[in-house]
Amino acid sequence: MEGPLYQRIAEDLRRRIARGDLPVGSPLPSESQLCEEWAASRGPVRQALSALRAEGLIGGGRGRPPIVRTSQVPQPFQTLLSFSRWARSLGRTPGQRTLEIARRPARQEVADALAIDEGDFVVELVRLRLLDDRPTMVERTTFVESVGRLLLSFDFDPDKRSIYAYLADQGVDLSVARHVFDAVAADPTDASLLEIPEGAPLLRERRRAGSASGEPYEYSDDRYRPDVVTFTIENAEQAHPSVARAWRPAPTGSL
Amino acid sequence: MEGPLYQRIAEDLRRRIARGDLPVGSPLPSESQLCEEWAASRGPVRQALSALRAEGLIGGGRGRPPIVRTSQVPQPFQTLLSFSRWARSLGRTPGQRTLEIARRPARQEVADALAIDEGDFVVELVRLRLLDDRPTMVERTTFVESVGRLLLSFDFDPDKRSIYAYLADQGVDLSVARHVFDAVAADPTDASLLEIPEGAPLLRERRRAGSASGEPYEYSDDRYRPDVVTFTIENAEQAHPSVARAWRPAPTGSL
Numbered sequence: 001m002e003g004p005l006y007q008r009i010a011e012d013l014r015r016r017i018a019r020g021d022l023p024v025g026s027p028l029p030s031e032s033q034l035c036e037e038w039a040a041s042r043g044p045v046r047q048a049l050s051a052l053r054a055e056g057l058i059g060g061g062r063g064r065p066p067i068v069r070t071s072q073v074p075q076p077f078q079t080l081l082s083f084s085r086w087a088r089s090l091g092r093t094p095g096q097r098t099l100e101i102a103r104r105p106a107r108q109e110v111a112d113a114l115a116i117d118e119g120d121f122v123v124e125l126v127r128l129r130l131l132d133d134r135p136t137m138v139e140r141t142t143f144v145e146s147v148g149r150l151l152l153s154f155d156f157d158p159d160k161r162s163i164y165a166y167l168a169d170q171g172v173d174l175s176v177a178r179h180v181f182d183a184v185a186a187d188p189t190d191a192s193l194l195e196i197p198e199g200a201p202l203l204r205e206r207r208r209a210g211s212a213s214g215e216p217y218e219y220s221d222d223r224y225r226p227d228v229v230t231f232t233i234e235n236a237e238q239a240h241p242s243v244a245r246a247w248r249p250a251p252t253g254s255l
Numbered sequence: 256m257e258g259p260l261y262q263r264i265a266e267d268l269r270r271r272i273a274r275g276d277l278p279v280g281s282p283l284p285s286e287s288q289l290c291e292e293w294a295a296s297r298g299p300v301r302q303a304l305s306a307l308r309a310e311g312l313i314g315g316g317r318g319r320p321p322i323v324r325t326s327q328v329p330q331p332f333q334t335l336l337s338f339s340r341w342a343r344s345l346g347r348t349p350g351q352r353t354l355e356i357a358r359r360p361a362r363q364e365v366a367d368a369l370a371i372d373e374g375d376f377v378v379e380l381v382r383l384r385l386l387d388d389r390p391t392m393v394e395r396t397t398f399v400e401s402v403g404r405l406l407l408s409f410d411f412d413p414d415k416r417s418i419y420a421y422l423a424d425q426g427v428d429l430s431v432a433r434h435v436f437d438a439v440a441a442d443p444t445d446a447s448l449l450e451i452p453e454g455a456p457l458l459r460e461r462r463r464a465g466s467a468s469g470e471p472y473e474y475s476d477d478r479y480r481p482d483v484v485t486f487t488i489e490n491a492e493q494a495h496p497s498v499a500r501a502w503r504p505a506p507t508g509s510l
Binding site: 059060115182202216230232 | 301302305306308314315319324335366367370372430431432433434435436437438439440454455456457458459467468469470471481485486487488489490491496497498501
């Protein structure tokens, strides 16, 4: 891994927390131990601990050994597009049930997002996404027809490659995306698939992805169980923000 | 404004849309008009239009004049911390009602976020935030005591400066923040303040802000009406993501 020392220390600790080598409730190695382990001074070690604290991974007062609070680990931004790639980057197992794939005329909202005319044909895909067999997200994705057509011969087995890897192989340039976050109440379909009550709050991500030159190929409405997934943004003055989709492990006692 | 030509064109169009010079439903100037106006070639004009399309500001099929769909304009990242600064950057009027300011012992969740001990004193502030007199967000903010103490002499009139500007003047370094997004059901307080039914879905932002060296000063739980505010992330391969809090104008017919 590249980047400053404190980031490498933080990344290593995240990995140990995510893997359960440092389980929830256990203390982290002391500052002195970490300094020795990394041949580092206190500065980078404290910066690393501070990053983990900001992420909510560790807690505990100043001067006392930090305790692992959760194993939710934020991920690099490249994994924001592909659910299955993201899941695997966390060491989790992605799953999916394809509920519908259909070629149909575009509704107004979709036509606007894809810069096509209302009524132009599109390919719509509805999938339930799972994380370690746990219902996590309902994904309603629409592709422009030229791209969607390629999916008719796609094998949706998530053990194989993601749709995005497949489309890239087919020469489709999906390299720019915009994500809009809000909250919606679960509709009857969401409720039944995600095993939650109708009306329960869901974190919604609407995503538009396309080519570097701005041609849109995909529009998606993804609805997450907020007890399983959050999205996080880190920012600092004079620095670029970083963004991650983050997994929330099952609360103790549930599942 | 700095940056490439297409960004300046896009920024100018956003401003005209936000101000209502280009109202919802109206067509944009044609590509040729924009080329002439900016002494630009088609390339940057199309890139600018593509950016606005990605933001959902304009719609319309290829080859037809784009139509303004919404006046929701994304904002630069610096405005992510301060609600009142953000509102003013949009040309909207921020408002607030302070519901409570209290010095009390920290709960576990807050203590972890602020890296203090449970029971250490903190200053908690509950405010309803308004945009053009419209209830928009319930903000529950906790400050470590050394910072919160400064607020006891603060004038909460949002026509004056923001808390963040005031704290900066007092020498408090708030330059790093982390924002975690999920969705929650409105509790009775949220429902009454935001004028929505109890249980309605809210977009929640939990924010932790502190010094450049990672010392946390502030932890906040902000709950937005998702019909008024969204958060957006733009990303591209090989580029840094950009993030904005975005305002949704009232749907036609409501308010």
